[in-house]
Amino acid sequence: MKYDFDEIIDRTCTSSLKWGKYENTDIIPMWVADMDFKAPPAILDTLQQSIEHGILGYTVIPDKLNKIVAAKLDTFHGWEIEEEWILWVPGVVCALNIACATFGDPHDKIVTTTPVYPPFLTAPANCGKLLATVPMIDINQRTTLDFDALEKEFKENTGLFMFCSPYNPCGTVFTKKELNRIVELCAAYDVVICSDEIHSDFVLDEDKHHIPTASVSQTAARQTITLMAPSKTYNIPGLGCSFAVIPDEGLRNKFKSRLHGLIPDVNLLGLFAAKAAYKECDEWLSQLITYLKKNRDIVQYRVNKMPGCKLNPIESTYLAWIDIKGTGLKDPVRFFEQAGVGLSDGSFFGQKGFIRLNFGCPRSVLEEGLKRMEMALKNHFSP
Numbered sequence: 001m002k003y004d005f006d007e008i009i010d011r012t013c014t015s016s017l018k019w020g021k022y023e024n025t026d027i028i029p030m031w032v033a034d035m036d037f038k039a040p041p042a043i044l045d046t047l048q049q050s051i052e053h054g055i056l057g058y059t060v061i062p063d064k065l066n067k068i069v070a071a072k073l074d075t076f077h078g079w080e081i082e083e084e085w086i087l088w089v090p091g092v093v094c095a096l097n098i099a100c101a102t103f104g105d106p107h108d109k110i111v112t113t114t115p116v117y118p119p120f121l122t123a124p125a126n127c128g129k130l131l132a133t134v135p136m137i138d139i140n141q142r143t144t145l146d147f148d149a150l151e152k153e154f155k156e157n158t159g160l161f162m163f164c165s166p167y168n169p170c171g172t173v174f175t176k177k178e179l180n181r182i183v184e185l186c187a188a189y190d191v192v193i194c195s196d197e198i199h200s201d202f203v204l205d206e207d208k209h210h211i212p213t214a215s216v217s218q219t220a221a222r223q224t225i226t227l228m229a230p231s232k233t234y235n236i237p238g239l240g241c242s243f244a245v246i247p248d249e250g251l252r253n254k255f256k257s258r259l260h261g262l263i264p265d266v267n268l269l270g271l272f273a274a275k276a277a278y279k280e281c282d283e284w285l286s287q288l289i290t291y292l293k294k295n296r297d298i299v300q301y302r303v304n305k306m307p308g309c310k311l312n313p314i315e316s317t318y319l320a321w322i323d324i325k326g327t328g329l330k331d332p333v334r335f336f337e338q339a340g341v342g343l344s345d346g347s348f349f350g351q352k353g354f355i356r357l358n359f360g361c362p363r364s365v366l367e368e369g370l371k372r373m374e375m376a377l378k379n380h381f382s383p
């Protein structure tokens with residue numbers, strides 16, 4: 001491999017959200033979705049050039065950036081878009097909140113599925129709207145949408161469906177059939193779809209592909225706003241650079257007018273990093289995916305051998321959604337912290353009895369984390 005994903009980079013004392021939580025402890029942070037790999041050299045080079053230039057002024061969208069994004073979406077996902085459909089925003093979460101505030105009547109509710117990335121659960125209340133949640137269902141060890149339950153909700157005053165594809169935290173890569181079905185349902189009840197596709201570059205199975213929701217049909221394009229970013233993929237989440245793709249002019253204008261005066265433009269470093277990411281980092285990304293696949297296989301094998309733990313096959317993302325109900329642990333996060341591993345608590349995602357483990361880290365760190373979990377569970381079951 002040309003890039004060294006095994007390299008251990010000390011992130012203590014760097015004001016890192018992930019590492020700061022456990023500063024001065026022997027707990028390995030494996031929680032928030034932030035990887036422990038250095039960003040690709042092409043991104044670091046462009047950032048260095050901006051810093052050396054020395055003036056960090058107000059910035060417009062760099063020349064050809066939208067063209068580069070459009071080409072990337074076409075090459076990677078077979079999605080042909082127009083450059084003017086792209087709107088840059090400083091975060092997917094911010095765009096998600098803007099979508100909640102913009103679409104549907106004030107008394108309409110917003111629907112999402114659980115478990116889900118926590119900001120989905122708080123965004124509706126931020127703009128004074130009601131949230132309805134529909135649990136995901138497991139079919140043959142694969143977590144997917146419960147279309148009948150969703151239809152019931154859509155029937156009753158729903159303005160927006162917040163969808164996550166691929167799915168954080170369960171790792172599902174949705175099929176064209178599933179996407180068509182959700183689009184048809186939303187169209188039937190006039191529900192706008194906000195499709196958060198920030199994890200779209202992390203498909204880990206050879207036989208699966210990410211399909212943008214908006215790309216499945218003309219109806220889908222009219223009904224959907226898609227949120228994407230280079231942040232997860234190239235490990236630059238701290239740069240605050242994301243974008244929405246909105247083919248429908250009406251939806252796009254509504255969304256755009258909500259941004260004015262409230263949401264700042266994306267900063268210079270984020271925009272230049274995005275340009276380098278989409279133009280020059282394909283090889284880095286392909287090697288990252290190879291590395292993450294191996295990490296995924298290790299997690300899949302070892303977690304399923306841990307007493308009381310179950311893990312469905314992870315199709316995508318670098319996150320493992322582990323069912324720990326069989327352990328009988330009352331406070332699993334505290335239990336694993338005491339064993340030296342910092343994980344995310346399922347209840348924040350709307351599903352108790354689960355923990356989420358981030359395996360986007362050097363293999364030796366992952367193996368140490370898994371070893372600590374195995375030891376702790378062994379002692380728990382046979383003290």
Ligand SMILES: Cc1ncc(COP(=O)(O)O)c(C=O)c1O
Pocket residue numbers: 033090091092093094117164168196198199229231237241242
């Ligand atoms: C599904 C999903 N959406 C959005 C985000 C965060 O996006 P941003 O940092 O652009 O707000 C995350 C981060 O973990 C995520 O998993």
